[in-house]
Each structure stands twice: as structure tokens, then as C-alpha cells.
Amino acid sequence: MTLVSRRKVLQFGLAVGAMAVMPRFAFAAAQPDRVYAPAASDWRAFNLSTTVTPPDTAGATSVWLPVPSVDTAWQRTLDTNWTGNAAQAEFVTDPTSGATMLHARFDAGQTDRMVVLTTRVETRNRTIDWSKKSDVREDPAVLEAALKGSSLAPIDGVVGDIAAKATAGANTDVEKVQAIYNWIVASCYRNLDTPGCGSGDLTALLANAAPGGKCADLNGLFVAMARASGVPARDVYGVRVAPSAFGYKQLGANTADVTGAQHCRAEAWLEGYGWVAMDPADVLKVMRAETKEWIRDRRDPLVAPVDAALFGNWEGNWVAFNSARDVALPGAASAASVPFLMYPQGMADASQRFDELDAKAFSYKITAAEA
Template sequence: MLAVNKKKAAAQDAAKPAAKSTAKPAGKTSSRETTRSSGSRASTRARHSYRPVVEKPSATPAPAPSPSPIAAVEQRNAISLPDEPQPNWRTYDITSQITINQVKGKLRLWLPLAQYKDTPWQRSLGHFWRGNFDSAGIYRDPVADMEVFYADWKEGSPTPQLQINSQVAKLDRHFDITRRGSAAERSEVLRRCLQSSNLVPIDGLVRRTAERAIGRIKDPVAQGKAIYDWVVENTSFDPAQSGIGRGDVEAMLDSGQLSGKSADIALLFVGLCRSIGIPARPVFGLRVDSSRLFSGLGATGNLRAVQHCRAEFYTPGYGWIPVDPGDVRKAIHDEHLGNGDAKLVVLRKLLFGFWEMNWIAYNAAQDVSLRGASGGGLLPFLVLPQAEAAGVRFDSTDIQRFGYTVNASRVEG
């Protein structure tokens, strides 16, 4: 039986999203809500209330409401810094549709959602979903600050189908070196952001490389800038890599082949920072709109393959500073920019301390364990939907078996 869950979004005023209707759960408790095909109702207050509704069966998920299409945005080259700050929040409706073919046995699916904790540059306003699943809901991993949607299908179910709609509000994110006094980060968060992961060691060659990059620099902001510059100057963008890359920093440095995609380049920056005692983390997400800088740094239409990884590092007094060395290298590749090109000089300066609002942050999780999974081991990160049937993990890039589309529209008004 077709089941629908709704998570209502807060109203917005002209300047920013309105406050949320219910309080967040206290501490590090996880919230979970499950809807079953029998029509039983369960509601757990978390960020918003969930209200399951039973509808008549349908062979395919009903189409989502059609928001206003993304307005045309003038494509500009990064020859000058964009105006700051942007005066208004921009809200996006994001629709993901998944169909999985050739399933044998019971199936479970996981899909990363936008970061659930509000920041000065992003707010998750709500989700609702529908499909022919037997149960579905959301769980949170408070350690990774990650929210994940899951759905289950029994053995013998018809072709699994799912549609989930999310609404997220965005602002451009700017770092201003003249402004100090940001709130201190929790010590347990900083400790996690100094640790190694399976693919990102922080000793040996990684540490020696970072020490060469910073030289005698002592100031942590200047050290972060020196590492950013080193990564930009010594890596290259490789479009042949699948997805956003593997993020295997040790293999990159051992081979001397410092090429890859955004996860490879961002995680190299993160590993170098951590190795010299600077807390740093990758932030995985999805491009949802065109860019004001270069066309290759944005996306429209079907967004199934435009995931992107950025990074940030922490310094006392300033807090988290955003960087995006991967997009510098992508622009160099796409636009054939030379080292002395004025556009590159501006872009390189800009992306140390700036994240454009055309990208939705999902999480900063590494070495991810999927709740309820029976096989497949740890994932280096979670940015694509994952599925498992009869204990075997699907390849989410296999478009014949894993039908996955994502579209985004601006919410006007």
C-alpha cells in the first residue's frame, strides 16, 4: 500500500527562514520515525512532526508538486569577487526519485539528507516521502552530524520505488579575517577532526608533506592558507575518476599522482591539516544550481552525478573557515586557466573562505557504518544512495539496476 510521510517546512519571511515549529531533541539522542504499510501511525517529535497518511495503492510514486523553475542566472567568469553579503536566503525544493531493478530478497535503502543542524549559511526545512516500501523513516548519527533516510521492502515486493522531497534554505558563506570572536567548538568535535580515518592517515608522508608546505609559519590561519595553496598548486582535476573520487590520501601521496576529483583534493587538504594539529573536516554535498563564478562550478537539470566535496578547518577565534581547493582545480581544467590568469588569481583568493550557495551540505562523515546493514563494511563517506538486498550491497552508479534522479527548483517569494 502506498504510504506517505510528511515533514512540514517552517514558513519563511522575505529575509530569512522562519524559526522552526518544534524544538530539536536534546543532547545526542537519535530520533526515528517509521511508517508501515498496515497504516499504523507513529509520530516522534524531533525537528518537525511527522504525519503518516495512507493513500490508495498506486503503481508508481505520485509526482511531486512542481515548484517554480530555476530562474536563469547570468554565467560569469570569476574575474571579480561576488557582491557580499547576499541580502536574502534562497530556498530550494529538491526531489529525489529512486527505482531499483532486479532485486532478490528483502531490500534496504539509505539516502543521505541535508545537514539537520542549522548553520548561519544553511537550514534544513523539512522532508516528505512516498513509495511502495513496507517501512521508512529517518535516523540521525549525532557523532557524524548526519541524517539518513532509510526504507525497507519485503522479499517478493514489486519493483521498489521511492520519492523524497526536501526543502533547504541557503546563503553564501563568507569568512572575514577582520572579525574574531566566534563561539568555540566543542572539544569532542575538535578531537574527532584531528583523527585519522581508513583512507586519510595523519603521520608519515602526510605529516612530512604538511610540514614542508607550512615551513616556519606559526599562525594557524596562515598555516591553513599555506596548505590550501600547496594543494591547489600540486594537484590536478581528473574527470576520468568515478563519482567524486575515492579520497585515498595515502595512495595519492605514495604514488606521487596527486590527481582526482573533489573528495580526493578536499581530503588531501583535510589530512595535511590534521597531521600538524589543525582540526579539519570534509563536507560532502550536492550542487543544486548554476554558479555565478564559472558554469562548471554549478549544475542544473538532472543532478544525480553532481555531488561535490568541500572542506573547512578550525582556528581559535575564527571558528570554521571554509575552503574549496577542488573547485579551483576543476575551473583550471574546465577553463584552461594558466597560472598567471587573472581569473584564476581571483578564484583562488575567493575559494579560501567562501562557499557559494548553489550547493547543499549533507554531512562530514568518514568511515560510515550504515544502520541495519548486514554486509558491505564501512563506506569512506556517504554522498550517494546505498542499497542492500540479501546481504549484498548494490553499486549505486549502476544506472541499469539503480535508477536515481535528482532535481532542484528555487522556491520563489
Template sequence: MPAEAEQRDATSLPDEPQTPWRTYDITSTIALGKVSGKTRIWLPLALYKDTPWQRSLGHGWQGNFASAGIYRDPVAELVVFYADWNVDTTAPQLQITSQVAKRDRHFDITRRGSAAERSDVLRRCLQSSNLVPTDGLVRRTAERAVGRIKDPVAQGKAIYDWVVENTSYDPSRPGVGRGDIEAMLDSGHLSGKSADISLLFVGLCRSIGIPARPIFGQRIDSSRLFAGLGATGNLSTAQQCRAEFYTPGYGWIPVNPADVRKAIDEEHLSSSDPKLIVLRKLLFGFWEMNWVAFNTAQDVSLRGSNGHALPFLALPQVETAAGRFDSLDTSRFSYTVNASRVEG
């Protein structure tokens, strides 16, 4: 194992120049059982737009499907693979391999001059959605969190701090959580997994006029920070949601409050623990490269589907003439994901 993969303590993560690119092959293998009639599957893929921290290098697939392909929704920055099986296929099978290049993402508050984002993108990142309302209790909570702070970067930091201090990571939630932030605030139980925590951050930002968006994705490697913030082996349940917010002059600033809460839960960190103090500071403005970003889409309508819209797309979705599968039903749905580093 490379030396950097052995480093698991956030307090000793070195100050380094920009990390080099690291390339991964990510292979998803799916087999379906107990299907009848025509069948279709949808699978989220890596962002198709290159960024300073992620590049999609291509996809290849094989299986016993009748047809397959990729469609893109540039508005939602959503890339989806789909495959169709005919009525006489009793055991649909699929394997798709994506190659993605990754490196750490850093925000430097001493540097301004980032290119301005398009106004239509910023407008979308201020809108409410089914799970992310921006009025009422959400707005009042955000206003209390920022107080009299006027600087947008400092406001984002105040909301990040509020989310870290007031939420808890709940590993009992299936998948990546439901992300219903109004219900969370109304109940007073601010617990959940990464989607819940990240969408809470996004909603609070949007409610006071700060453009923000969730980034749904998947862990693909071990972590240099804490063991629980990485994943190896079968990655089929390693989905994770991060977030970012926009400020003029700096552009999009990455945050990861969900992993702060995950580390607190799994490492039993007290509020005064030096490891937590460093991690909390680090994950405002830093994304570790051991994660691939899929999309920012919310309220997703799958192309060709007869079913209802999804709050977000992070897991494969299967639909037959009888309706949509439960993606977590292992009796009908076999799903494995493996990632390997590409040398050279």
C-alpha cells in the same frame, strides 16, 4: 533566469553584503530493478543542524516501501533516510523531497570572536581515518607546505595553496573519487575529483594539529563564478566535497580547493590568468550557495546493513539479501535528482 545566475566570471563577482536566503526543493527519485528478497535503501540528507549558511526545512516521501524513516548520528553529523521493501516487491520505487534554505558563506579575517567549538568535536577532527592518515608522508608533506609559519590561519592558507598548486582535477574518476590520500602522495599522482582533493587538504591540516573536516554534499544550482562550478537538470552525479578547518577566535573557515582545480581544468586557466588569481583568493573562505551540505562523516557504517563500512556517504546505497548494489549500476538502479527554487 535570475540575473545573478548569468554571471559566470569570477573576476567580476561583486563585493556584496551577506546574500539573502534562497530556498530549494530537492527531489530524489529512485527505482530499482533485478532485486530479490528484502531490500533496503539509505540516502544521505542535508545537515539537520542549522548554520549561518544552511537550514534544513523538512522532508517528505512516498513510494511502495513497507516502512521508511530517518535516523541521525549526531557524532558524525549524519542524517540518513532509509526505506525497506518486503520480499515480494519486485519493482521498488521511492521519491523523497527535501526543502533546504541556502546562502553564501563568507569568512572575514578582520572579525574575531567566534564561539569556541566543543573539545570532543575538535578531537574527532584531528583523528586519522582509513583514507586520511596523519603521520609519515602526510605529516612530512604538511610540514614542508607550512615551513616556519606559526599562525594557524596562515598555516591553513599555506596548505590550501599547496593543494591548489600540486593537485589536478581528474573528471574521469567515477562518483566523487576514493579519497585515499596516502596512496596519492605515495604515487606522486595527486589527481582526482573533489573528495580526493578536499580529503588531501583535511589530512594535511590534521597531521600538524589543525582540526579539519570534509563536507560531503551536492551541487543544486548554477554558479555565478564559472559554469562548470554549478549544476542544473538531473543532479544525480553532481556530488561535491568541500572542506573547512578550525582556528581559535575565528571558528570554522571554509575552503574549496577542489573547485579551483576544476575551474583550471575546464576553463584552461594559466597560473597567471587574472581569473584564476581572483578565484583562488575567493575560495579560501567562501562557499557559493549553489550546493547543499550532507555530512562530515567518514568510515560510515550504515544502520541495519550487513555490508562493510563506507569511506563516506554521498550517494544512495542499496542492499538486498544478495548484497549491496553498485550505486552506479544503471541497469539495476535508476536515480534522478532535481532542484527547484521556491519563490517567495
């Protein structure tokens, strides 16, 4: 990144610095006309199925499919299995991150290739009561890992500079996270031209005065800024599986075919609260795509409830896969890795990578059904 582009980003951040320290719930109180308020809910069960039919002409082929591997108070996996004619298939867990995937291999010359991964998952709304604190604990090694940068998301340089500006005057970790959340919503935008969920490359994202991207970029920036500020944070990669209960088209999956419904969320570790839900990227999605007109004021009655709620809450209409970054693909001859594992991955002849965003050519289909 050039010095000029760094200055542009920092100048833009200073311009919204006043907004960065505003109380988190001020916007919702100003516009009570629309409701978006996930509340504590019962468990919901979903059957999530990924069907992959690699082309017969691809030679020896391997595919890696993310498996929901999050066991928390808001999600639990009940059953996982696979069917098909893969020459070999096994469930593999990344020892560093805990991310689980199905690795299936097809031999050269094998025809009518198919593998189907099916997972039964239960989810429920995730909520927080800011008036109640507890003595919640976490493994120190987990928190230490949640303070480090990654290949595409460094926490020094311009990210550290922006984080310092955004959190100036914040004294507690809650205040820092509020300021960072506000900075993302005020300073960034959802770029409709960004492929998929974005690459998560923060250097590329911040090369522009107004950073534009999608969830892996925007929530990835939130996570990096929190880490740069000394607050443990992590991305959570997954897929939407059901419509929003509040009528927001952009905040849910509106068909059983969820092939393109991947979504990355975020968490921050806050003392006394534990891991807390965060999703500034979805606020920006509502602003940019919920209506035909680009809503640029977060106090708009359509946006304000979402802006308030997604600081600490989210709906249980989404299934998390993992929180892994820089994931090695086991069994890949070239020791291939991906910056995150949210989409199916594939490789032919040990070197030719399939485009995970081109589901038709890959080819794969993901469906979800509430049980």
C-alpha cells in the same frame, strides 16, 4: 606506499614550497579582470528530491539516502519527508557523526519499487571578513574529532611529512591553512578520469608524484594535512543545486537534474573565526575543466578570482549533507560502512552492494528546484 613514491611526492612538494607561503590574496590582486566574489546574501530555498526505483529482481533490498543534516549560519533544513511503497522506512541519525539518512527496505518479490525523499533546504552565501575576529567557541569533543585520521585518510606517514614541509615557517593556524591550500592548488590536479568525486583514498592519491583526483580526494587531502598540522578540519559532503552566479559552469549545477552534481567541500577551525570555508578542489576544477584548454597558471584571469575567494568563501548554490567519515549503514546485515555518505547507497540480499556511481543501474535520480 613505497619509499620511492614517498620521496617523489615530497620532492614535488619542496619544488612548490616557495609558493606555499605566498600571501593568500596576491593572485587576485594581480588579475582583476574576472570577478568571483561571493558576498553576504539572503536565504535561498531549494526543494531537493531523490527518487529511487531499485530493480524488482534484486531480492530483499535496502537503500540509504543522505539527508541534509547541517544546521548553520549558512544552511538550514525546513522540511524532510518521504513517499513510496517501501515495506519499511525510517530516518536514522548516526550517533557518532550526526549524519542523517533515510533507510528504506523493500521485501523480496515486491514489484514497482519506489521511494522518494524530498527535502526543503535554505542556503546562503558563506563569507568571511578576515579583519574581524570574535570569541567564537566550539565543543571540544567536536574539535578533537576533527583532528583524527580515518580509514582512507590517515594523518601520519606521508601525509604528515607533506604537511610538515608545506607548513614550514608558518606560525599561526591561519598561516598553516593558507600554506596547505596553496600546496594543494600548486601540487595537485583534477584528474578527469577519476570516477565520481573520487574515493578519498589518500594512500592511492599520494602514490603519484603529482596527485590527481577529484573533490573527495583533493579536499580530503587538504583536511588530512590540516589535521596533521594540528588544525581541526573536516570534509563537508553535499550536492550542487543551482548555477554559479558568476558564470562559471564548473562551479554550479546547470540543470534541474543534479544526479551527478555531488561535491565535497572542506572547513578548517580557526581561532577567532570559527569554521571557515575552504575549497581548493574547485580551484583545480576551474583550471582543468572550465575551458577546453588546461589552465596551468593559477594567476590566469579566469582562475585567480576563484583561487582567492574559495579560501574563506563559497556560494550558496550547494547543499551540504553531512561531515561524516566511516559511516555505518544501519540495518545492513553485514554491518556495512562507507568512507563517506554523499551518494545514495543500496544493498540487495544483505550482501550485494549497488554501485552508487551508476545511477541508471541502481537506479536513482536527484533533482533540485529553487522555490
